[in-house]
Amino acid sequence: MLRLLLAGLLLIPLADIALLVVVAGTIGWAPTVALVVLTALLGMLFVRAEGRHTLRRMQRSLAEGELPTDQVVDGGLLIAAGAFLLTPGLVTDAVGFLLALPLSRVPIRIVLKRYVITPMIDSRTGGFATGRVYTAGFPGSDGSGGDGAGPWTTGPGSNDGGSTGDTIDLGPEEYDVSEER
Numbered sequence: 001m002l003r004l005l006l007a008g009l010l011l012i013p014l015a016d017i018a019l020l021v022v023v024a025g026t027i028g029w030a031p032t033v034a035l036v037v038l039t040a041l042l043g044m045l046f047v048r049a050e051g052r053h054t055l056r057r058m059q060r061s062l063a064e065g066e067l068p069t070d071q072v073v074d075g076g077l078l079i080a081a082g083a084f085l086l087t088p089g090l091v092t093d094a095v096g097f098l099l100a101l102p103l104s105r106v107p108i109r110i111v112l113k114r115y116v117i118t119p120m121i122d123s124r125t126g127g128f129a130t131g132r133v134y135t136a137g138f139p140g141s142d143g144s145g146g147d148g149a150g151p152w153t154t155g156p157g158s159n160d161g162g163s164t165g166d167t168i169d170l171g172p173e174e175y176d177v178s179e180e181r
Contacts, residue, residue: 016089023090039093043085047100051078073109073117 024032058071077099084096098104121129 012091012095013089016087016091019090036088036090036093039090039097040085040088043093043096043100044082047078047082047085047096050100050102051075054078069113070109073112074105077105077108077112 020032020036023035027035054071054074058068058075061068061071081096081099084092084099087096099108118130122132
């Protein structure tokens with residue numbers, strides 16, 4: 001994961017430089033610099049307006065007694081969009097506009113929530129945030145060997161589709177905890 005992030009951080013500036021050289025060779029250096037500055041200024045104005053809109057939606061959600069989770073994620077994406085738009089280059093400006101536009105921000109937010117935010121919250125809370133917790137037993141106590149697939153995927157009480165759902169009736173001798181046994 002770290003290597004992929006590092007590769008992305010190195011490839012984006014290289015792609016920016018290559019695109020700037022191609023565009024500058026086509027239209028000239030002065031119009032290219034003007035284009036980069038213009039996209040940064042317009043992008044920052046747009047991010048500012050979207051930030052205000054997101055803040056109003058967040059206040060409305062709080063006033064209605066709802067958690068503003070989508071608005072908080074949108075706010076984070078708008079901060080990232082602002083950083084991309086302030087970085088000189090056409091590729092970073094394109095990424096910034098993708099994060100700033102509500103039409104493209106919604107699918108990005110959905111993917112982030114599904115594959116990054118929810119698994120991270122589950123790992124830190126033991127599944128309590130999403131309700132994926134053990135109802136009985138210990139992780140790996142069903143004979144699966146505890147493969148580390150997560151606390152909600154295996155074990156007694158889990159809804160993994162592998163259990164039959166049958167109730168096991170224990171007799172009184174199984175509940176006897178006296179020393180005479």
